[in-house]
Amino acid sequence: MTQQRRSSLPEAPDGQDSGLKRILGLPALVFFGLAYMVPLTVFTTYGVVTETTGGHVPMAYVITLAAMFFTAYSYGKMVEHYPTAGSAYTYTRRAFGGRVGFMVGWALLLDYIFLPMINYLVIGIYMKEVFPAIDQGVWVVAAIIAVTALNILGIKLVAKMNLIIIGFQFVFLATFIAISLKVIAGGEAPSLLAPFHSEGLQWTTIVGGAAILCLSFLGFDAVSTLCEETREPKRDIPRAIMLCTLIGGGLFILASWVGHLVFPDYHNFGSADSAAVDVMRRAGGGFLVAFFTAAYVAGCFASAMAAQASVSRILFAMGRDQVLPKVFGKLSQRYGTPLGSTLIVGAISLMALVISLELAATMISFGALVAFSFVNLSVIKHYLVDEHLMQPKNLLRYGVMPSVGFLLTIWLWSSLSLNTFQVGLTWVAVGFAYLLYLTRLFKVEVPDLELKEN
Numbered sequence: 365m366t367q368q369r370r371s372s373l374p375e376a377p378d379g380q381d382s383g384l385k386r387i388l389g390l391p392a393l394v395f396f397g398l399a400y401m402v403p404l405t406v407f408t409t410y411g412v413v414t415e416t417t418g419g420h421v422p423m424a425y426v427i428t429l430a431a432m433f434f435t436a437y438s439y440g441k442m443v444e445h446y447p448t449a450g451s452a453y454t455y456t457r458r459a460f461g462g463r464v465g466f467m468v469g470w471a472l473l474l475d476y477i478f479l480p481m482i483n484y485l486v487i488g489i490y491m492k493e494v495f496p497a498i499d500q501g502v503w504v505v506a507a508i509i510a511v512t513a514l515n516i517l518g519i520k521l522v523a524k525m526n527l528i529i530i531g532f533q534f535v536f537l538a539t540f541i542a543i544s545l546k547v548i549a550g551g552e553a554p555s556l557l558a559p560f561h562s563e564g565l566q567w568t569t570i571v572g573g574a575a576i577l578c579l580s581f582l583g584f585d586a587v588s589t590l591c592e593e594t595r596e597p598k599r600d601i602p603r604a605i606m607l608c609t610l611i612g613g614g615l616f617i618l619a620s621w622v623g624h625l626v627f628p629d630y631h632n633f634g635s636a637d638s639a640a641v642d643v644m645r646r647a648g649g650g651f652l653v654a655f656f657t658a659a660y661v662a663g664c665f666a667s668a669m670a671a672q673a674s675v676s677r678i679l680f681a682m683g684r685d686q687v688l689p690k691v692f693g694k695l696s697q698r699y700g701t702p703l704g705s706t707l708i709v710g711a712i713s714l715m716a717l718v719i720s721l722e723l724a725a726t727m728i729s730f731g732a733l734v735a736f737s738f739v740n741l742s743v744i745k746h747y748l749v750d751e752h753l754m755q756p757k758n759l760l761r762y763g764v765m766p767s768v769g770f771l772l773t774i775w776l777w778s779s780l781s782l783n784t785f786q787v788g789l790t791w792v793a794v795g796f797a798y799l800l801y802l803t804r805l806f807k808v809e810v811p812d813l814e815l816k817e818n
Contacts, residue, residue: 388594390603393587397608399530400586402667403537404660406616408486409576410623411639412722414630417573418566421620422559424573429613431574431776432581434769435736436609438743439585440602441762445746451585452735459742459750462810463799468738470795474788475582475731476675477712482579482724483668484508485716489637490657490664504716511668512710515676518701529659529666536659537619544622544647559624568779575776576722578729578736580616584609637721672709679705687802723787726780730788733777740770 410421417424442455453472457465488504548554555562587604591597623643624630633639640660644652680702683692694704716724747753747762780788803810 386593386595388590388600389596390600390607393590393594393600393604394607394611396590397584397587397604398612399527400583401581401608401612402530402533402583402663403615403619404533404656404663405580406619407623407640407656407660408482409579409721409725410620410643411630411633411636412725413573413576414624414639415633415636416576417570418564419624419628419630420559420562420565420570421573421577421624422617423561423565424570424577425580425613425617425620426560427571427574428577428581428776429609429617431736431769431772432578432584432609432613433606434765434772435740436584436606438740438766438769439588440605441743441747441766442739443588443591443601443605444598452739455742455746456735456738459745460738463803463806464738466799466810467792467795468735470799471731471734471788471792473678473731473795474791475728475735476671476678477709478724478728478731479582480511480668480671480675480709481713481716481719482721482728483664483671484511484713485719485721485724486637487661487664487668488716489635489721490641490661493638493641494657501717505714507665507668508710508713508716511665511672512706514669515673515706516696516699516701516703518699529662533659533663536655537615539655540644540647540652541618541622543652544626547647548622548625554625554628556625558628559621571776571779572781575729575733575779576725577616578732578776579725581609581612582728582732584612672706672713676702676706676709679708722781723783726784727787730777730780730784733773733780737770737773737777740766740773744770 413421413424446455446458451472453465453469456468484504484507487507488500488502491503492498492500585605587608588601591601594600623640626647627633627639627643630639633642640656641653644656648655679688679692680695681693682688683690683694683705686693691704692708693702695701696703743762743766747758753762799810800806802808
C-alpha cells in the first residue's frame with residue numbers, strides 16, 4: 365500500500381492569526397508521520413523485490429534508508445527556512461525558479477497519479493487470493509467505482525476511520541512478528557544474516573530493489589503539513605521528519621527480515637505480487653492470512669480514498685487556474701467536490717487492469733526520486749549559493765550532507781528498470797512540451813503549479 369500526500373496549510377501572514385492552535389509537540393508529530401507512512405506498506409512490493417534481490421529485501425531497505433536519511437535531513441533544512449507545509453515543488457521553485465520548479469512538479473504529478481492506482485491494483489491481487497473464483501479485474505473495477513463515488517459524494521467516513529485502520533495495522537504487524545519469531549525459534553535455525561548478505565549476492569540487483577522500495581518512504585515529510593499547529597515548528601518539524609524516516613525504515617527492515625526467515629525459499633512463491641500471503645500462511649496459517657488480508661485491504665481502500673481525493677484536488681486547482689483544461693476545474697453543484705478531476709482520475713486508474721505491480725511501484729519511485737534529488741540540490745543552492753554560508757561547518761551541513769543525499773538518490777534512480785525510464789522520461793518530455801505551450805516558448809511567466817489541496 366502506498367502513501368498519499370495530504371493537503372497543505374497556507375502560511376498566515378506575519379502578525380495574523382491563522383486560526384490554528386499550536387499544540388503539537390515532537391511525539392505527536394512522530395506518531396502522525398509513522399501513521400502516514402503505514403506499517404504494512406512493506407508488503408506491497410515484498411515479493412517483487414525479494415525476487416529482484418535474490419532474497420535480500422532487508423539489505424535493499426538498508427540502502428534505501430541511507431538515501432532517505434540524507435534526503436530527510438535536506439527536507440528538514442528547507443523546513444527550517446520555509447516553516448510552511450511545503451513540498452519538493454515549492455522548495456525547487458524557490459531555489460531554481462519557475463521553469464525547473466514546474467518540471468519537478470510535473471514529475472511529481474506522475475507520482476500522484478500512480479498513487480491511487482497501485483492501491484486498486486493490490487486490492488485486486490489480494491482479494492483474488494481470498495476469492496479465487498472471482499477475477500482480479502472485478503475487484504479492481506469495484507474498488508475504483510466505490511472510491512470514485514465516495515469522493516464525489518464528499519463522504520469523510522473513511523478519513524475518520526484512518527486512525528483505527530492504522531492502529532489495526534500496527535497490531536497486526538506486532539502479531540506477525542511475535543508469531544513468526546516463535547515459528548523461527550521452534551524450527552531449524554536459519555542464518556540470521558542471510559537476508560542481509562549471503563553467497564551469490566549481487567549489488568546491482570540489491571540497488572535495483574532499493575530503488576523500488578522508495579515508495580515505502582512516501583509521506584515521511586507529511587509532518588510538514590502540521591507546521592502551523594506545532595509549538596516549535598522550526599525545531600520539531602525537522603526532528604520529526606528524521607525520526608519518522610529512521611523509525612519507519614527500522615520497522616520495514618525488521619518486518620522484511622522476519623518474513624524472509626519464515627519463508628526463505630522465495631523461489632516457491634505462488635506469485636510474486638501476492639507473496640505476502642505465502643509468508644503469512646507459513647507463519648500463522650489461515651488465521652494470520654485472514655488477519656493480514658483484512659488489515660491490508662482495509663488500509664488500501666482508505667489509502668485509495670485519500671490518494672484519489674488528494675490528486676483530484678491538485679488537478680482541480682490546476683484546472684481552475686487554467687494550467688490544465690477547464691474540465692479539471694469542474695465542481696459538482698450538488699456536493700461541492702471536484703467532479704471533473706475525480707472522474708478523470710478514476711478513469712486513469714483503470715490502467716490497474718493492465719499494468720503490472722512492479723511497473724506501478726517503480727513509476728511512483730521514479731517521480732519520488734526526482735523530487736528527492738531536487739530537494740537535496742535546493743539546500744545547496746539556497747544556503748551556499750544564495751545565502752553565501754560558506755563557513756566550514758556550513759559546508760558540511762549545507763554542502764556535504766545534501767550532496768551525499770543527491771548522489772544516493774541519483775544512484776537509486778539510475779537503477780530503475782528500462783520500462784520505467786521509457787514511461788517516466790516520456791512523461792517528462794510531455795511536460796516540457798506542455799511548459800513550452802503554457803509559456804509561449806518562455807515568452808510569458810511560468811504558471812505557479814500549486815501541488816496542494818485548496
